[in-house]
Amino acid sequence: MNRTDDVQRTVAGSEALEVKSVSKSFGKGAALKEILGGLSLTVGEGEFVSIVGPSGSGKTTLFQVIGGLERPTSGEIWIDGRQATGQTGHISYMPQQSSLLPWRTVARNIELSLTIAGLDRNEAKRSAAEWLRRIGLEEYAKSYPHVLSGGMQQRVSFLRALLSPQRLMLLDEPFGSLDALTRLKMQKWLLSIWEENRRSVLLVTHSIEEALFLSDRVIVLSNSPAIVLEQFEVPLARPRSEAMWTEPAFVALKQRIYELLQTGAGVKEEAGYANR
């Protein structure tokens, strides 16, 4: 809960993330493929935003650009009101696979990420121990990652991102590799932690339900080259519960996004077909 102390000083009133008409293409000449087609989006302070889109719509590329590993062909990335295009280290990250170093214990994995993010070693140790206790994994602190189940590994992975001092968290299909039941449990768990500790989150997911259940706002991407098709505020109160899955507003929005994804993907596919 003393998170706010660690948060870096930022330009007042700025968004946590601004993606300004970013386009990205790979290859040259005839093999040139445009993945991101001038895409703009924002994530506000303390806001939970999800991105859904057809598979292959460039969500991974978008994250690589935001994370600074890829430079956009044009456009800019602003984080905390500062230009951060092509710079790494401004975000905390939870990948699809837990990506824990197998030769480090659970606690030492968390500590490593925190020290890389610039935290003092002792502070990292203290914070890792405290939070492992809080999420009920203290008995695994000294275990190696392979001992943990997939769900537990993802909890550690989330914790690692949560405790990093950066204001913005990128979650890249964090529950994509879990079974349906574990996935639901993890979503509820993540919500319970996030709702008492609001960070700015950008989540990429394949699941419309997941996006609606977790987010304040859902962004729908088109097929590649990806642009923002439409954005929806999620009209559900917090704290959220499973009961909301059957609310008419939830169901209607889910249906709306589903249709949008289908037509969005469909139009592009036809266009692609005509080109051939």
Place this chain on the structure above:
Amino acid sequence: MGNKTGVWAKVWPPVIVVVALLACWQGATMWGQVDSWHLPSPASIVQEAASANVWPRLMEHTGATLRLTLLGFAGGSAAGFLLAALLHLAPGLRAAVYPLLVVSQNVPIVVIGPLLTMWLGYGLLPKVLLVMMVCFFPISVAMLGGLTNTDAQLRNYLQMIGTGKWQLFWRLELPHAIIHLFSGLKLAASYSVLSAIVAEWLGTNKGLGYFMQLSAKGFMPERVFASVFIIVALSLSLFGLMTLAEKLLMRWRPAKKEGN
């Protein structure tokens, strides 16, 4: 305890085969048409080696060989390790040097030996260098492989959170390479004893290689065989030590994978 019975299940079949072979050998020399100056019996080899005249000399020569082996092995491992790290961190250098490294391994060690002796004399240095040259190759190749083939997802994660090149080397590439390093170390451990023997053939008055040659020239096959047994034991012990070190360092590994 299931683990212990597992080890025994692996150990006893080869032990039985070795014992059976020794028994056949003993039998052939006792009742067969084998002259003892051609092939001495195992019992007479042990008897000769343990005699008051031979045992102290044998131990002295073993000590000399062990010293040469360990110096060469340690030096070669260190050189291989550093070379691999250097080539990995400077990819341009790697592209230029790596092919030469492979070519260098096609120059036979028996050819290099006399050259080294010619340049550096009959001391310890040229022999240690020879053992080093044999050892460093498997180690640098294994290390380079380990440094390069790191898990793409781990690498991507660490880069996303802003890990720099050096941190990536210390935190991801080096620990990962240690796993591969041990396959190189085990190979080099066996090579180091053999190359130490060859180095001793080239000119010295110490070591099992020298003692073997001396005994062969003096038609004392018992002593030659005694040296061979000790060489095999040395080689196996060094290999075993590396396996043990690997197990101790790799305790983080899932238990199931140990059998593979």
